[in-house]
Amino acid sequence: MNIAEIAKLAGVSPSAVSRYLNQGYLSQEKKEAIRKVIQETGYRPLAQAQSLRTRKTKTIGVVLPKIDSFSISSVMVGIDSVLEAKGFQILLADTRNDPAKELEYLDIFDDQRVDGVILIGTVFTPKHMAALKKSRAPVVVVGQQLAGVSCVHHDDYHAFYDMTKLLIDKGCRRLGCLGALPQDKAVGQARSRAWADALRDAGLGDQAAHMVVADFTIASGREKAGELWESWGPLDAVVCATDTMAVGALQYLKGRGLRVPEDVRLTGQGGSDLCQVTTPTITTIRYFYEDSGANAAALLLERLENPDAPAKEVKLGYAIVENESTGAGAL
Numbered sequence: 001m002n003i004a005e006i007a008k009l010a011g012v013s014p015s016a017v018s019r020y021l022n023q024g025y026l027s028q029e030k031k032e033a034i035r036k037v038i039q040e041t042g043y044r045p046l047a048q049a050q051s052l053r054t055r056k057t058k059t060i061g062v063v064l065p066k067i068d069s070f071s072i073s074s075v076m077v078g079i080d081s082v083l084e085a086k087g088f089q090i091l092l093a094d095t096r097n098d099p100a101k102e103l104e105y106l107d108i109f110d111d112q113r114v115d116g117v118i119l120i121g122t123v124f125t126p127k128h129m130a131a132l133k134k135s136r137a138p139v140v141v142v143g144q145q146l147a148g149v150s151c152v153h154h155d156d157y158h159a160f161y162d163m164t165k166l167l168i169d170k171g172c173r174r175l176g177c178l179g180a181l182p183q184d185k186a187v188g189q190a191r192s193r194a195w196a197d198a199l200r201d202a203g204l205g206d207q208a209a210h211m212v213v214a215d216f217t218i219a220s221g222r223e224k225a226g227e228l229w230e231s232w233g234p235l236d237a238v239v240c241a242t243d244t245m246a247v248g249a250l251q252y253l254k255g256r257g258l259r260v261p262e263d264v265r266l267t268g269q270g271g272s273d274l275c276q277v278t279t280p281t282i283t284t285i286r287y288f289y290e291d292s293g294a295n296a297a298a299l300l301l302e303r304l305e306n307p308d309a310p311a312k313e314v315k316l317g318y319a320i321v322e323n324e325s326t327g328a329g330a331l
Helices: 003-010 014-021 028-041 047-054 070-085 099-112 126-134 156-169 185-201 205-209 218-232 243-255 289-305
Strands: 059-064 089-094 116-120 139-142 151-154 175-179 211-213 237-240 265-267 284-287 313-316 318-321
Touching (some): 014 028, 070 289, 089 099, 099 116, 099 126, 116 289, 151 156, 156 175, 156 237, 156 284, 175 218, 185 205, 211 218, 218 243, 237 243, 243 265
Parallel strands (some): 059 089
């Protein structure tokens, strides 16, 4: 089938069929006649031909650090819910937490002329900023705050401040922290700054140094919890920058014969399902990851409609989910 044949069956001109396929103006009667023929014949316009004609691919590239992650998969659900409703397809690029791969995929997507890109960011170097600046396709960043770039991010600072304060308010006076790489502006910098500020405000500022940087894995959390304990133990609380670190720390503490929360209180961050299946369950911060994905997709669609619009920033809130590792539900 082609446009001329569809037009003949519908009793309209080929130009009317073309307008219908490209959402142009047509009378309701002609729209219904063309729609009926297309439905009966199963006609589908060739995507490549449409792309050449409209200069639009109806495809969005998404660069992400790790697909097998609770937070990232939740962000993707939000992205997909918005883009699918608008008829867009998604191309995924998993960097496996390699910042160099982020740059590579940004370049690939730019060459492939996707309509836009959503970057679920980790670290941002000068090379990243240069890549964002030269990109021909609009880019929206998720999870990090970047001046002059459309982005959706979380209130990492106040979330981690409140979590640290929660432990202090429960009487903990010797605390330790498993943090993230300082190159990560949100999970590394913002949460580390909040940790130090909460201790300072409680008169415990000398303990800000009680921190060890871990990777985003359970194994690293277990290993680095050991380093934390050997350097500054015994501790009565361990605050972790992510839930996976917290699960690893829990394994280490149990291996030392320590009871959580009786001997040591423990917290994570991220609100993942992991926190509900451990013994004890782990207190965490729930971020609204699915909402962040939906907001990012909506921002990108706005940019596609109005390329000259100024960059927009959306900051989302958080909720503390207190579980057994800080004494919730204890008799």
